[in-house]
Amino acid sequence: MAGSCNAVVLISGSGSNLQALIDSQGEGNPLRIRAVLSNRADAYGLTRAKNAGIATQVLDHRAYEGREAFDAALMEAIDVFRPDLVILAGFMRILSPAFVRHYEGRLLNIHPSLLPRHKGLHTHRRALEAQDSEHGCSVHFVTKELDGGPLVIQAVVPVQPGDSEETLALRVYLQEHRIYPQAVRWFAEGRLRLTPQGAVLDGETLPATGHLIRT
Numbered sequence: 485m486a487g488s489c490n491a492v493v494l495i496s497g498s499g500s501n502l503q504a505l506i507d508s509q510g511e512g513n514p515l516r517i518r519a520v521l522s523n524r525a526d527a528y529g530l531t532r533a534k535n536a537g538i539a540t541q542v543l544d545h546r547a548y549e550g551r552e553a554f555d556a557a558l559m560e561a562i563d564v565f566r567p568d569l570v571i572l573a574g575f576m577r578i579l580s581p582a583f584v585r586h587y588e589g590r591l592l593n594i595h596p597s598l599l600p601r602h603k604g605l606h607t608h609r610r611a612l613e614a615q616d617s618e619h620g621c622s623v624h625f626v627t628k629e630l631d632g633g634p635l636v637i638q639a640v641v642p643v644q645p646g647d648s649e650e651t652l653a654l655r656v657y658l659q660e661h662r663i664y665p666q667a668v669r670w671f672a673e674g675r676l677r678l679t680p681q682g683a684v685l686d687g688e689t690l691p692a693t694g695h696l697i698r699t
């Protein structure tokens with residue numbers, strides 16, 4: 485990664501986290517997003533990438549016979565760009581063990597909950613149904629355990645009386661757009677890495693929560 489950190493971003497939807505990462509480039513940040521790949525052709529994130537002059541490609545998972553076949557095609561498409569880092573930014577497919585093995589240690593994800601609470605989908609609704617007083621978002625290294633990889637950063641947001649899924653999601657999004665660019669920049673600068681002991685930042689193993697931010 486001499487000088488710059490080549491990244492490929494995987495999306496499935498709006499791409500607001502992708503936009504935050506695009507906007508974080510430059511100003512001494514070694515991050516260089518070389519391509520954006522989506523499993524959905526209607527993902528608005530593809531438009532964001534094109535507007536930023538970034539290469540895009542769609543691989544529709546429904547066109548493949550099973551998860552492993554899709555993941556094999558995805559790896560082939562990703563490796564064309566020889567990435568130092570693969571970033572999941574609202575990518576809504578569970579990745580096979582073969583995919584994770586291939587990229588482990590250079591594969592990050594952002595999840596809209598305070599992991600390990602509310603792994604999986606529909607996290608804002610589940611936080612409200614559980615009457616959680618706090619919610620938030622987590623950046624983690626991706627492992628074969630779904631949403632179970634070592635945490636890098638978490639941002640905590642309060643759940644407010646009368647919150648709907650939409651109002652809570654907006655509050656979480658604001659923090660996602662802060663913590664993901666920060667975590668990615670740490671990796672791009674060579675400060676963040678995955679070890680058997682967990683996520684390590686500047687030589688120090690991070691706590692189980694990762695770097696915790698309270699808003």
Ligand SMILES: Nc1nc2c(c(=O)[nH]1)N[C@@H](CN(C=O)c1ccc(C(=O)N[C@@H](CCC(=O)O)C(=O)O)cc1)CN2
Pocket residue numbers: 572575576577578579580581584593594595596604605626627628629630631632633
């Ligand atoms: N092996 C891993 N794969 C993925 C991880 C991970 O930690 N390990 N993180 C997810 C991201 N994610 C939550 O942060 C997530 C994405 C998708 C799903 C899911 O159930 N997907 C369904 C399809 C849903 C759809 O198409 O709308 C599926 O793949 O069958 C759960 C969690 C990314 N992958």
Ligand SMILES: NCC(=O)N[C@@H]1O[C@H](COP(=O)([O-])[O-])[C@@H](O)[C@H]1O
Pocket residue numbers: 495496497498499500501502529573574575576594595596604605621657660
């Ligand atoms: N389990 C994965 C998951 O739910 N990821 C979530 O999808 C949204 C994508 O928004 P975006 O496309 O605007 O970045 C984000 O809230 C992200 O945390």
